[in-house]
Amino acid sequence: MGGWAPPDAEDGLPRERPLYRQPWVAPLATTWPFLHSSAMQTPDLQALQRDDTAEWDLAFHWLWPVALRAAQIVLQPYLPGDVEDVAMESFEELVDEVKRLCTAEEMKPLWARIARTVRIAWRAHAKVEELKPLLAKIAHNRAVSRLRQVYALKRGAGQKESLEGRQEDWGDIPEAIAPDDPVGALEHKEMAARLGRLLAELKPPRGEMLADFFLRGLTYEEIAKKHAVALGTVGVYLKQGLAAMRRIWGRGGKDV
Amino acid sequence: MNDQEFFDLALKVIGRRASDGERGQLEVLLASRPDLKAQFEEIRDDACLAKKVLPLMEAVESSSGEFPAYARERLLTKVRQTLGQPQRTRAKRGWSWRWALGFAVGATAVVLLLLPMLTHPGEPIIQVVMLDTAGPVRGEDSDLDALKAQWKHSEIRTFDKAELDTWRTNWPSGAKVAAKVIYDRAAGEVRVILHGPGKPMEKTFPVGQDLAATLRQAADFIREQTRK
Numbered sequence: 434m435g436g437w438a439p440p441d442a443e444d445g446l447p448r449e450r451p452l453y454r455q456p457w458v459a460p461l462a463t464t465w466p467f468l469h470s471s472a473m474q475t476p477d478l479q480a481l482q483r484d485d486t487a488e489w490d491l492a493f494h495w496l497w498p499v500a501l502r503a504a505q506i507v508l509q510p511y512l513p514g515d516v517e518d519v520a521m522e523s524f525e526e527l528v529d530e531v532k533r534l535c536t537a538e539e540m541k542p543l544w545a546r547i548a549r550t551v552r553i554a555w556r557a558h559a560k561v562e563e564l565k566p567l568l569a570k571i572a573h574n575r576a577v578s579r580l581r582q583v584y585a586l587k588r589g590a591g592q593k594e595s596l597e598g599r600q601e602d603w604g605d606i607p608e609a610i611a612p613d614d615p616v617g618a619l620e621h622k623e624m625a626a627r628l629g630r631l632l633a634e635l636k637p638p639r640g641e642m643l644a645d646f647f648l649r650g651l652t653y654e655e656i657a658k659k660h661a662v663a664l665g666t667v668g669v670y671l672k673q674g675l676a677a678m679r680r681i682w683g684r685g686g687k688d689v
Numbered sequence: 690m691n692d693q694e695f696f697d698l699a700l701k702v703i704g705r706r707a708s709d710g711e712r713g714q715l716e717v718l719l720a721s722r723p724d725l726k727a728q729f730e731e732i733r734d735d736a737c738l739a740k741k742v743l744p745l746m747e748a749v750e751s752s753s754g755e756f757p758a759y760a761r762e763r764l765l766t767k768v769r770q771t772l773g774q775p776q777r778t779r780a781k782r783g784w785s786w787r788w789a790l791g792f793a794v795g796a797t798a799v800v801l802l803l804l805p806m807l808t809h810p811g812e813p814i815i816q817v818v819m820l821d822t823a824g825p826v827r828g829e830d831s832d833l834d835a836l837k838a839q840w841k842h843s844e845i846r847t848f849d850k851a852e853l854d855t856w857r858t859n860w861p862s863g864a865k866v867a868a869k870v871i872y873d874r875a876a877g878e879v880r881v882i883l884h885g886p887g888k889p890m891e892k893t894f895p896v897g898q899d900l901a902a903t904l905r906q907a908a909d910f911i912r913e914q915t916r917k
Contacts, residue, residue, distance in 0.1 A: 481772075482772060483772070484768060484769060484772040484773050486765065486768075489764070489765065489768050490761070493756045493760070493761060493764060494756045497754055497755075497756040497760075498751040498752050498753055498754040499748050499749060499751055500748075501751070501754040502747060502748040502751035502753075502754065503744060503745065503748035506744040506747065506748065507744065517757065517760075521760055521763065521764070524760075524764055524767075525764065525767045528764070528767050528768050528771045528772065529771060531771075531772070532771050532772055565749045566745065566749050569744075569745045569748035569749050570745060572748065573744055573745055573748065624745075628742075628745060628746055628749055631742065631746060632746060632749070632750070640746065643739055643743055644743050644746075644747050646700075646704060646706075647704065647736070647739050647740050647743050648743055648744065648747060650704075650706075652706050653697070653701070653706070668693055668696060668697040668700070669693060671696075671700060672693065672696050674739075675732075675735040675736070675739060676735075678735065678738055678739055678742060679735055679738070682738055682742060
């Protein structure tokens with residue numbers, strides 16, 4: 434369509450691109466800034482599935498912070514040297530998932546594929562957004578596995594250290610390492626939907642405060658200072674944030 | 690102690706941000722009011738869920754962290770291995786039904802365009818009559834021969850004027866297109882009457898020196914009109 438091909442197209446096959454990703458749109462966007470939508474900065478899922486190098490380059494930059502942060506949150510205090518490795522492996526797993534999504538699409542009946550083709554322009558962007566939670570979940574699970582492996586190796590090497598023993602050296606062991614992880618077991622599409630709802634529902638500064646308390650280990654006083662609010666308000670925001678989370682995920686993730 | 694104060698105390702203990710005094714206070718509170726134990730467990734469950742969900746949420750929202758250049762080649766290799774050649778084959782195969790659909794639509798359009806040309810109403814029935822007011826001519830009649838030569842497959846009849854009026858309104862049943870050719874020797878003209886799906890047509894050809902030429906004109910006219 435349109436005869437456009439990236440410079441590194443090796444097989445000479447023309448590459449399909451949505452309208453907003455056509456090269457002639459970029460110069461227009463300098464004149465009309467409204468054309469600078471987020472869609473222009475995000476990769477196109479169909480192009481990714483067609484092994485479009487230019488589109489994958491865009492995806493690497495768009496998704497890398499997600500993989501990196503998910504791995505950092507689990508590994509940074511204990512195995513900082515493993516963070517990038519885990520992020521990279523997660524990305525590789527994501528490529529398999531992109532292929533799986535493509536195959537699932539192919540299995541759909543003809544009418545469903547025709548309907549999909551019709552709504553492709555506006556659906557493509559929404560669908561590619563699901564890659565972020567999917568990659569976060571992959572990276573998180575991989576980071577947790579890596580951490581468990583290290584614990585298991587140390588114990589297996591004759592060091593009679595329990596998790597609790599290591600905890601004294603390493604501080605607070607992440608909750609994620611616990612074997613029961615209902616959130617991690619959730620189907621990625623469902624998880625992406627719930628995360629999207631949660632992000633929409635956690636009005637600032639609730640989400641940030643929850644992360645400060647549970648991920649960064651800040652005290653009530655530190656959080657109040659950081660967000661320039663009264664000490665008594667911190668607890669109120671945290672309570673409201675947890676309530677929103679419970680509404681969407683169920684108590685303790687038990688609805689998952 | 691109100692709900693919010695209990696929540697703050699419980700969360701601090703669960704999140705290990707409580708002082709010894711606060712921990713002691715909670716223990717005393719839970720021992721004296723067993724109804725608060727359920728509430729404490731709920732807060733613990735919520736905190737547990739938050740520890741699972743928040744890392745994902747923060748990762749999804751993250752936009753910092755430069756993609757390392759060394760990672761590009763390794764990941765592109767993985768992309769090519771996973772989505773490379775077989776994927777292209779799949780993409781081509783995926784188009785096959787679209788090609789089939791396009792071909793079917795194109796063929797239908799061509800057939801619809803050609804249909805009027807291909808389905809012309811067929812050969813018309815031509816009835817020929819020679820109007821002869823002077824009565825039969827002895828010996829060979831060259832005019833009759835000319836009519837026979839032009840319309841070999843039609844019966845050539847000879848009428849007088851009285852019979853003609855009945856004959857000219859009597860069209861063969863079942864025929865989509867029919868033509869009546871009337872050669873009026875006395876008037877020196879050939880009249881052609883066409884009867885078909887459209888409006889009836891009539892045209893008169895004056896006979897000059899050459900009857901055969903006039904008959905050919907009449908025949909061409911019939912052919913031309915019935916082909917439309």
